[in-house]
Amino acid sequence: MRKKFHIETFGCQMNKSDSELMVLSLSRSGFDKTDIEAEADIHIFNTCSVRQHAEDRVISRIENMRAGIKPESIIVITGCMAQNRKDKLTNGIADIIIGPYQGPKIGEILDNYFKDKTGNNFLSQSYNDFSPRIDFGLTDCKDDIAWHKWITITHGCENFCSYCIVPYVRGPLISFPSDTIIKYAGELAAKGITEVTLLGQNVNQYGMDSDIPFYRLLEKIAGIREFRKVGFLTSHPKDFDDNIIYVIRDNENISKAVHLPFQSGSNTILKQMNRQYTRERYLEIMEKIDKTLEEYSVSTDIIVGFPGETEEDFNATLDVVRKVRFDEAFTYAYSPREGTASYHFEEKLTREEKIERLNTLIDVHRSIVKEKLTARIGRHENMTVENVSKRSEEEVIGRTSLNHPVVISGGEEDIGKRLEIKIGGLRGATLLAERIN
Ligand code: SF4
Incomplete structure (x- = not known):
């Protein structure tokens, strides 16, 4: 019988993106995802190390859930905490610990584990062996948001800001090859994705280890006509050069x-x-x-x-x-x-x-x-509808093209639509608007 996995993600967007990649890897290796924790054979925690509190939360979460899960199920810890706290975690907390660079291979690793039970080993980083997400294609690629995709363009960071743990847990910068990223973006466009965000710890550093500079990659992605919005996250002032600003100016679909x-x-x-x-x-x-x-x-x-x-x-x-x-x-x-x-x-x-x-x-x-x-009151703007409002089923929320939060009247059928709106007022820090198309 096929084994089921449950995955819980902590931390930043990078981790959410990594989890998505792990779901693909596990699906390809014959495991099925479940949202019901009690029926899972494998409990995966994709963890964050940015603050001590984030690590403590994972430990107490694991301790608290033990009573409600199948006794023979296993616990897998992945992500930054797996790297940072490997010694502590091997001490009975987890069955398998997988560092951030092994995430794309998690399906293969678990498959081997169930064949010969060689778990409970920290699988150390091997940068050369790292398979970027873009090798995975789109099979079974289910997102919470049907029109948007994150595209990871770099992995790791070597800036060593003195307060930050990321370079120690994720390793040095690796830029994925531009032709693979562009091909992947083209496949996303062909599947109906209309908004993408290029993702990395410092995207402006993209290509400094090889290939083309960031502004060229951004320009090429914006050149995919089907994309109505291209964003990027996160930038760093030390690498944010004028060429990036010119590319933003010259391409209507790059987020302003x-x-x-x-x-x-x-x-x-x-x-x-x-x-x-x-x-x-x-x-x-x-x-x-x-x-x-x-x-x-x-x-x-x-x-x-x-x-x-x-x-x-x-x-x-x-x-x-x-x-x-x-x-x-x-x-x-x-x-x-x-x-x-x-x-x-x-x-x-x-x-x-x-x-x-x-x-x-x-x-x-x-x-x-x-x-x-x-x-902004009185202006005509565009918005993408993201969700039904929690306050009222007759209201939907979204973001304007300048990323300001906005509410209009509407329902579930509007989710994912790009609408023209007129800003009419303000509720707290959210714009109130009415649609004009
Ligand atoms: S650039 Fe960002 S990820 Fe890298 S060390 Fe500085 S704060 Fe951390």
């Missing part, structure tokens, strides 16, 4: 919602973070975007309370927020991560002081967002 993390507005802190750009360079990129693109939105990531951050450094961050006027910001109070360089930096701020700075930042940012969204 730019995500560019700046992390801190203080050059002292940026240096401590090993971000390899200055506040001036960041603002220069923003100025270039402002002068080159007729219309755009910008989102960012910010960390406050990094070790050594003075009041003056924090004010420099607020100053960048006021200057750039971000449409969206993912804001965090710094917390040390074991295994990273900054874990050993001396901290002077208490948790409460960091939270106070975070709240000040959030207040400044929120009032800017409100002003920016209010300025």
Whole structure:
């Protein structure tokens, strides 16, 4: 009888994308996916290591679920925590541990395990042996979103930002060959996918280890006529050159919602973070975007309370927020991560002081967002409908082409549609609109 697997994913979009790849690998090896945990023979946890809390959650989740699963079922831990905590996990928590680079081979690994029971070994990374997702084709490729696909273009990262665990758990940068990515994108278009997002820890670094630069790849993907929207995530200011901005300008279907993390507005802190750009360079990129693109939105990531951050450094961050006027910001109070360089930096701020700075930042940012969204009232825009609203079955939610959240009246039949809308008002930080086609 075919064995069933249940997969639970923690962490970032990269992990979600990796899980999708594992589902394909397992399906190809003759395993069946189930959403019912109690009937699974294999429980897979695709884990995250970005924060200690993320790792603790996985351990307690496994401990709590044991009573409700088949006694003969096995537990498999994959992803960043498998790499980072392999010694701890082999101690009775998991039956099989698979590092991030073995994900695409999980079907084969489990097949062998059930044939000869050679599990409970950490399967170490082997970069040369890594099969990118694009080799997998589209068979059985089921997504939550029928019109959109993530396309992983790089794996790993070698930037070593001092607060980040990723380079230690995912290994060095590997750019997948451009011809394979372009072929895969073409297959997606032929299957009816209309929106794609190129994905990597730092997509702007794509091709630095081989092949063509990122802006050329972006241009080629945008050249696939069936795609109405091409996005990319995540960028890094140190590698974000003008050519990328020109390609965004020259291709109507490339998203004008730019995500560019700046992390801190203080050059002292940026240096401590090993971000390899200055506040001036960041603002220069923003100025270039402002002068080159007729219309755009910008989102960012910010960390406050990094070790050594003075009041003056924090004010420099607020100053960048006021200057750039971000449409969206993912804001965090710094917390040390074991295994990273900054874990050993001396901290002077208490948790409460960091939270106070975070709240000040959030207040400044929120009032800017409100002003920016209010300025859109009365405009005609496009939106992609993503879901039925949780508040009402007669409302649907989605994103405008500048990635602003928006609500209109509608139902399930609208999901995936691209609609022309007129912005009529604001509900919190969400635009209210009516359709005009
Ligand atoms: S660019 Fe920096 S923050 Fe991003 S994954 Fe690499 S090391 Fe981490």
